[in-house]
Amino acid sequence: MTVALTGITKTFGSVRANDGVDLVVGDGELLGVLGENGAGKSTLMKILSGFQPADSGRVSIDGHQISLASPADAVAAGIGMLHQDPLVFLPMTVLDNYVLANPAQGDRRRGRHELAAAAGRFGFGLDLDTPVRRLSIGERQQLEILRLISLGVRVLILDEPTTAISVTQRAVLFAALRTLATDGTGVVFVSHKLEEVEELCTRVVVMRAGRVVGERAVPCSHDELVELMFGRRVDPEQRPPSLVGETRVRLEAVSVTDPLVPLHPVDLEIGAGEVVGIAGLEGSGQRQLLRACAGLTPFASGRFTLDGTDLTALPYRDRLTLGIRFLTAARIEEGLVEGLTVTEHVALVDDSGGGFVDWDEAERRADNRIERFSIRGMAGSTAESLSGGNQQRLLFALLPDRLSMLLMEHPTRGLDLESARWVWATLLERRGDGTAILFSSSDLDELLIHADRIAVFYAGEVVDVVEARLIGADRLGRLIAGAGRAAG
């Protein structure tokens, strides 16, 4: 059967997660859906698997439009989704989970027979009598795949299935998916990992900023895919003059322990007024470094100094007093407080007063900042009622006037062009005060235009630190995709 999504649009508040997306998957096809986090892949898959409705657009099977009001509807129509962390009954055995999810089958003896046969066919080494809580995520995925197949699923969606599984399990999974495709099942493999899509899929659709930006038959040019993922409208002549002063920040062989993406020792120096960009595929260790520099997670080893002072073990709040700030990409979850107004935010970061809050004064200040930072909103507007661009403006408005180091994740992700320009104008202004700026981005333009130097991360390592004005987008793209490591 052929499943087609046509003109799918879905918005969350002011964010267009999907914007007129078309996608087709046919019998026995191994289709990759590639894109950075936030590109709109998961939203699209949730619509296809009945978890959430689209605002507009159609889903059709073999040309007939269908309505998917729930995941059960989707499964009945032959569309099943494997989640990053499958939903199962943890204390129950593999067999019980399987039988429970197949009401039509009922009988445990028959279930055991069927499940054992299916597991054997796909090369899954599942012990049917083990409680599921003792299984690894990879094994839970195997069980879930077998369950979905037994329910008659003809199109199987996998959303970032390799995030939490071992290399061996990945090989088993890929082999099983190939077998499934040979049997005629359509496989939709959602990932931000380029090499996995190239290894497994026969066709790849690339998404960026809620849209499908390209489609290629695999194998195809690696660099072409990187360019599609990250976008490229580069005009390097826009680069502002550099203002790099003496070294302020020194990272000496700092590393971070992390169960998924451990950060291997990194050496990096940032000068006063210097802007250093961090490039890399999502989840290559950028976040780990930024959080550790902010003081939210500890460094496992190495030394972190600011103006010669060792801050390696200094807690987050003490780093705040030294003028270090971290603005995350999750502006509401980790930035502004949902439900608090602009005035309340202003009062919260203002520690000049005593124990009492002078609300009139706080409101005056809020009005003042609203004007100075061109925030479209009122002093009484709650954080979540502001658009993404205005949330970012408010976060900037809450920063103290003088900073020693500013850490940012995706400074302009999800912002309209005007807000994005404003963000960079504001950031570059801070260079004049000697602020050292370290930011991560998945936008090649942003990195090439605004950074003085770019540290390229790959699999938890810095593979290269390059001068932004000397490196072309092509070479940067290759480094991001892992060429730096292959070369040595």
Added chain:
Amino acid sequence: MPPAERTRLHRTALLVLPALAALGVGILLLLAAGVPPFEALWRLYEGAFGDGGDVANTLMAWVPLVLAAAGLCVTFAAGAWNIGIDGQITFGAISAAAAARLVPGSTAVVVPAVVLAGLAGGALWGLAAGVLRTHGGVNEIFGGLGLDFVARGLAIYLIIGPWQREGVASTGGTDLFRREAWLPTVGSTNLSILALVLAIAALAGTVVLLRGTRFGLELKAIGKGPASAILLGVDATRRMLWSFLICGGLAGVAGAVQAIGFHHKLVPAVSGGYGFLALLVVLLVGFRQAWIAPVALFFAAILSGSTQLQLRLDIDSSLGGVLQGVLVLLVLLARGWQLRRDRSTVAVVGSPTGEAV
């Protein structure tokens, strides 16, 4: 109508309409039980406000309810459910009883000492629930319930053990405290002006604390977005502990008032269940702390009035509890329904009050 005014009207309707509905359900229940409903309601009212003594009893039920509810507003603002508040009342009462037994001297000396002991004991018990949460990774709901059992167990142990009555060990309670340790009352009624003042001061103080101070603002930020609050520089752990300390302290004062103003001795069920009732009050008022006063009065009236039902109409006094429960359920239902309508397309994860935490 301007939106702000409409919202206010709307919020009031969300409280008033379910109250009327609860009254309707109550009437149906009374009819089903074969009791003339309006007479029963009249008796309920009369029982609560009929004469000076009744009013005094109602107010003395209002005092611990307001103290505990004011305290719960503080932890609630920080996004914590201090379910263990009954235990904090109990431990406050135990500490108060210890002071009443040990501190010599006149009323002017003993009563303040007893109240302070209650404050300290409750604060300690609250802090314990807070530490379990912030440092032990124990959810305050389970930690609080556990500490509640410990406090109740301790009360029973003291009553039948070290503090047992002369000659008999009975779970009926300890010996009465000496008169100097009793809360002074107005005339022959049970009304204590001091208790009333404490309750009003606690409520007013809580409103000022939550609305007018940095501490209150920081608690609100922690309650609504802990990760963001921490990033913005709020010392979330310390603020959370303080909120438990304050809540426990006010609950402890309620325990002291129960011990020296009502029972005049330590009894096993010294908390009187006011902690759980206060949770219902806070569920109803949400973040509108000033509403605690009338809502708690309503609850206190049902509580003291329903004893009259039993005496006069032979209706079990638990009917009052049923009415309270129905009211809370209907208000929550109205709020949940409202929330669903507002955000029908977005999955909502909120606190049980329907306010996002």
